[in-house]
Amino acid sequence: MASNILISTLLFFCLYGATCYGKVHFSTLQNSLVVTASPKHGSVIKTGEDKITVTWGLNQSFPASTAVAFHEIKVKLCFAPISQKDRAWRKTKDELLKDKTCQFNVVHRPYDPASDKAKVQSFEWLVERDVPTATYFVRAYAFNSEGHEIAYGQTTDAEKKTNLFDIHGISGRHASINIAAGVFSAFSVVSLCAFFYAEKRKAR
Numbered sequence: 412m413a414s415n416i417l418i419s420t421l422l423f424f425c426l427y428g429a430t431c432y433g434k435v436h437f438s439t440l441q442n443s444l445v446v447t448a449s450p451k452h453g454s455v456i457k458t459g460e461d462k463i464t465v466t467w468g469l470n471q472s473f474p475a476s477t478a479v480a481f482h483e484i485k486v487k488l489c490f491a492p493i494s495q496k497d498r499a500w501r502k503t504k505d506e507l508l509k510d511k512t513c514q515f516n517v518v519h520r521p522y523d524p525a526s527d528k529a530k531v532q533s534f535e536w537l538v539e540r541d542v543p544t545a546t547y548f549v550r551a552y553a554f555n556s557e558g559h560e561i562a563y564g565q566t567t568d569a570e571k572k573t574n575l576f577d578i579h580g581i582s583g584r585h586a587s588i589n590i591a592a593g594v595f596s597a598f599s600v601v602s603l604c605a606f607f608y609a610e611k612r613k614a615r
């Protein structure tokens with residue numbers, strides 16, 4: 412009985428998890444997508460304010476049949492090596508389930524076969540406020556109908572040295588919270604003094 416439950420649990424994870432499919436490694440993916448992002452190398456983007464336009468499509472050096480298996484495209488924002496240094500929680504791993512390079516979703520879209528005909532797809536993304544200040548590039552993954560990565564493309568080169576841009580969180584938000592806290596504590600000191608002054612006058 413217990414072993415039946417164990418077996419069916421294992422089967423469940425085999426069918427619905429990635430374990431039975433085999434782990435997908437980045438090095439096995441085909442670099443057949445061409446991806447661009449609007450920021451120029453070295454530019455500074457502000458979270459909550461600035462927008463990034465990303466485009467993706469099939470590299471025209473590949474036959475259109477390459478994209479037949481493309482089911483969905485996921486575009487992600489990824490840490491450049493300089494922002495991964497000494498940060499284990501952003502580390503690059505070849506096994507994609509363990510890879511921490513690309514932690515922020517830009518957009519998920521079904522793959523549009525029209526983009527095979529040299530027509531790129533694009534998306535304008537307002538950089539979300541929870542994106543930490545760091546240096547980034549953009550990568551897109553093509554998924555097959557089973558939900559596994561089969562191809563990719565990125566805005567930077569293989570060494571991740573070109574076309575990197577910086578995203579800066581807005582520190583002004585913290586500054587205004589500090590100012591508000593200061594105003595409130597000053598107000599409470601003043602009202603406490605006023606209270607004692609009033610009490611003293613009443614007592615006299």
Ligand SMILES: *[C@@H]1O[C@H](CO)[C@@H](O)[C@H](O)[C@H]1NC(C)=O
Pocket residue numbers: 445470471472473
């Ligand atoms: C398209 O793929 C070819 C062959 O892999 C490569 O040489 C070329 O740089 C790629 N084009 C773009 C725009 O990435």
